[in-house]
Amino acid sequence: MAIHEKSLIEPDHILEHEKLVVDGVDVSGHWNTMILPRTLTDYDDDFEKVIQRYPGGENVHRCWQCGSCTNSCTMYALNVDFNPRYWIYLTRLGLKDEIIKDKDIIWQCVSCNKCTNICPKDVRPEGVMKALAHWLEEEGHTEKKPSTIFDEEFWEQVERTGRIEDSHVLMHFLRKTRQPLMQEWLVDFSKRMLRHLPFAHLFRMGWNFLFRPRTRGWGRTGQVLREWVREQKEAAHG
Numbered sequence: 001m002a003i004h005e006k007s008l009i010e011p012d013h014i015l016e017h018e019k020l021v022v023d024g025v026d027v028s029g030h031w032n033t034m035i036l037p038r039t040l041t042d043y044d045d046d047f048e049k050v051i052q053r054y055p056g057g058e059n060v061h062r063c064w065q066c067g068s069c070t071n072s073c074t075m076y077a078l079n080v081d082f083n084p085r086y087w088i089y090l091t092r093l094g095l096k097d098e099i100i101k102d103k104d105i106i107w108q109c110v111s112c113n114k115c116t117n118i119c120p121k122d123v124r125p126e127g128v129m130k131a132l133a134h135w136l137e138e139e140g141h142t143e144k145k146p147s148t149i150f151d152e153e154f155w156e157q158v159e160r161t162g163r164i165e166d167s168h169v170l171m172h173f174l175r176k177t178r179q180p181l182m183q184e185w186l187v188d189f190s191k192r193m194l195r196h197l198p199f200a201h202l203f204r205m206g207w208n209f210l211f212r213p214r215t216r217g218w219g220r221t222g223q224v225l226r227e228w229v230r231e232q233k234e235a236a237h238g
């Protein structure tokens, strides 16, 4: 019988005779496969707790390894190395180094949530994939994604002024992701705004862009928000 997920076993741990007959019975190939045991010492007992602290990772401990998430996964259908069940298993065992080996594909989850809908234990595998991707990013194993850079810029503006100035967010985002400020779609978008928005609105936008006003009374609110965010980060990182 073929071994499912054979690709996950180190090749030199698989023993298999192409031709083998035992007591007159042909047990060639898969029928005589043996897997050598291995001893793991490089696990992190607390890793599951670390992932549980990220949004989406809270229920990772509930997994009973039924495999429904992987069977239903959109990405698994395209690439059998994309295996949420396996990464959840590694998370529970604390095998960080094994997860790091797949750092270049974990982020490819398309958030279709088929896994979450089918999971019998409410693990929310999609959330676990996001939690792992965030952990990889925060630990410096992968580069910051544009979405993270955008989130940071968005938060920075809220924290500072209590409001969002779209053009500033966009400008800083493009700079930080090393994209040109003058892009065809952006020029086209600006022309449409100039054509269709009332003058008073355009004037206000220009004013806000230049002077970056703060929401009234933001000082104290901003301070409370900053403290709350700091507490959350400290709690998340132990």
Ligand code: SF4
Binding pocket: 062, 063, 064, 065, 066, 067, 068, 069, 070, 084, 085, 088, 115, 118, 119, 120, 121, 122, 123, 124, 125
């Ligand atoms: S469907 Fe749920 S319980 Fe089953 S392996 Fe996936 S996460 Fe675990």
Ligand code: SF4
Binding pocket: 069, 072, 073, 074, 075, 076, 084, 108, 109, 110, 111, 112, 113, 114, 115, 116, 125, 126, 129
């Ligand atoms: S949300 Fe991600 S992990 Fe879940 S089925 Fe879709 S692609 Fe797969």
